[in-house]
Amino acid sequence: MSDTVTPSSGLEQTRRLGVETTGIEIIEESARTARPQDLFWPWFAANVSVFGLSYASFVLYFGISFWQSVVVSVIGIVVSFLLCGIIAIAGKRGSAPTMVLSRAAFGVDGQKVPGVISWLVSIGWETFLAILAVLATSTIFTRLGWGGGTGTKVVAAVVVAALIVSASVAGYHIIMRMQSVLTWITGIVTVLYMALTLDDIDWGAVQDIPAGSLQSVIGALVMVMTGFGLGWINIAADWSRYQKRTASGPSIVAWNTAGGALAPVVLVLFGLALAGSSTDILDGVAGDPIGTLATLLPTWFLVPFLLAAILSLVSGAVLGIYSSGLTLLSLGVRLKRPQAAAVDGVILTLGTFYVVFVAQDFAGPFQSFLITLGVPLAAWAGIMISDIALRKRDYDDEALFDASGRYGSFDWSSIGLMVAASVVGWGLVINTFSDDASWNNWQGYLLGPLGLGGRDGAWAFANLGVLFALLIGLVGGYLLRRTTVARQEA
Template sequence: MSVQQQLQPEADRPWAIELHGIEPIGDGERHGAPTELFWVWFAANIGILGIVYGGILTAAGLNLWQSLLVAVVGSAGSFVLVGVLSVAGKWGGAPMLTLSRAPFGTRGNLGPTLISWVSLVGWETITVITAAYALLGLLGLLGLPATPVWTLVSLVGVALLVVLFGLLGHATLVWIQQAATWIFGLLTLVVVLFLLTKTDWAKVLAAPPGPWDSGVLATLSIVIAGTGIGWANAGADYTRYLPRASSGRAIVGWTVLGATLPLVVLIMTGVFLSSRLPNLTSATNPITAIGQELPPWMAAPYLLTAVGGLIASADLSIYSSGLNLLALGVRLERYKTVLIDGVLMVAGAAYVMLVAQDFFGPFESFLQLLSDGLTAWAAVFVVDMLLRRGYDARGLIETGPGSRYYYRAGVNWRALIAWLLGIVMGLLFTVSPWFTGPLARGIFASSSLGYLLGFVVSALVYWLLILAGGRREVLEAAGGLASGVPGGEGSA
């Protein structure tokens, strides 16, 4: 046993099932350092799917510099939000949507938690679909046809690995993510270098600027929704074991750096590759389309890289979705909730791959519509963090009238009203293949930035409603008047 393993608590060790559920982690079991977040978020974003985002930028008419701007601002900006929300994990020692009971109430939190759970299950399903396509391509190199039977075999094989890592839990995931960063990060770099040899540099450099409304703003909204916003509801899940004295700035910094580096490289690779592969965004199987641009001897390493990188993303999603089920009140051990989500993931993926056979339409709509709910929730949570002095550990777990966060009938109506208004605002200005809001006109007809408007509205409304209640209610809601609060201090 290594020295590091000896320092880890019995309940959270690599390659053993994590024993904790959503209860706050006590000081005696806190361990690790903010630097581990670099590995967690780097590995979560090395999936080849990032190249597809680059194809989306090119298809929208962006030139090289506009694409770079969207890649950097969309990736880094959205993961700043993930990093800030992650700080609450070391304050309260509980998962993200369990901490959310503090601002929303033990019953009022059910709505945001349900949206979060659906988002995570959707993300893990999309990621597993993409990984299964890659594995199906790898089997094709062995002479096996892409029949429904082998499609299902590929899907189940990927899903089993994802579920296994999710079952084992936090410490195993941190170990897996660090190993995946080195192994698949280096392999991805090799693949990227080969893809760059296919670039038509004259075409890329000569491309004229695209429109700022239907081009830059539209794609920026997609990149933000598809990168950091999709992880905002999971940040604290991976910081709840960190010692209370861990630096909040370090948590934000390592989160942003770990996620942004691979995302910018992959997105820009997609931009360069689109000069030779303009139909990337319309491909039924984008993994195969990308692989066809590589020399034959690179096919196997490329597909292995694709599978491994995508599994490193899906394992985080299924772990967090299991925690969300517990926060919804499902009375099961944590590992059993992972199994439930695994079954739903396989069923959804099988439908898309064998029945619907459509990838980008559902993908775009899924991102945009769920972003309305997630960003409005994040806005309320961030405002709550600005006022918070600590979390009551018992109040986070007790869901009845005895909980400090029971408020009125289990609902903090200020937070719930602000959240719902933010969602409504977002939907009014949202454009997607499945739904178009009645106010999505002018610049919003092509930018789909409605969820950012929803963020502003939720934050402002919640702030004003809290202030309207008077300073005492502000402090009580934030924990400032409590003595001996076991949840910790809300300091950076």
């Protein structure tokens, strides 16, 4: 069929040209040679970043104890990447990008509703990672006495953007090989960082951190889930579409979860000990996460640390921009995949320059943006997971590209459910960065009517909206769409 890519136009062209030409079309069976264990490398490389250490400060800012933070971090990281693993099953069932597979649940045209949200989240994440790399370079160059001013930031922004865009334009096969190499480099340097900063941990201070309320624990849990697995869930099947159709579903889930969760669990737990030992680290991370962590290092290790930090951030951004390009194509944009990745690369570059050179603060607005888009994304994830659970057969490949096919043009039950879940979710979260993102102060409108204390009450910072949106999408999708899915598979 016309939407199928043959091996000669896929992997062989990639080897010959150095650029993957496959876009959102279905992968030919003979080109699907990946194994479940291959999923470990891209997910591990993208999440072994030392930036994971800084999440510890964000967790402790909720006012909870070290041991509460440990429980929250482990559960939040593992569960959120487990959800990514479930979404990844769809990739081997349909050998298409995540947002194309989402057409089975939302309709071929209806998929554009969550597709736009997915594209914005991916663009936001990749730009955020690029910004961190630029700020880290400036801080470390200043520490080395090499100058960390405007010139350094400009060069760093150009180099970082070029690395991200080049790899994402090259495509899947190049990225998979690159990630397997970056895993070792960033992993070794990260272990050395932990060894060199072990003496900075004050276990007495860590143990003395007082316990927080149940509401604070839930708020920290949701933040961890949103910042880790739920931040990747909209692209989870993009990396499993080259899996053999006979690959084990549980194995795909397991390797996806292990690759994504292993490094963050270790990094965040170590980061909790560091941040809990020093208020300087705890407060400094908000403005420049990686630069603050670098202040604990001896001078001789700063250059290896900088290189590993940049590579790890680039690794994560590459996954994001590759997938955001695929999402852009799924929305109907008439471009080839490398061109779509390049377009997103231009947006990333402009966003990085704006934040680094114009904006006064980015951590607050970004986290506000993350929670806001995290609500509808969680609703989509719930609906998508319920759709995967209901289906007993592989996807009808041709119907994913035909609005008159079995999946139809619009699935109004899914779209309506996503809207309803988002309305409820936004009503149960608030903008905790009102000074930095005043444009987002409209949320939290259900906290008062539901007896949860209003915008200033104990539940205001629990971010219940993300969990409710996920559960409404999951349970609602399973109950409302059983007949629809059965009819589609008849």
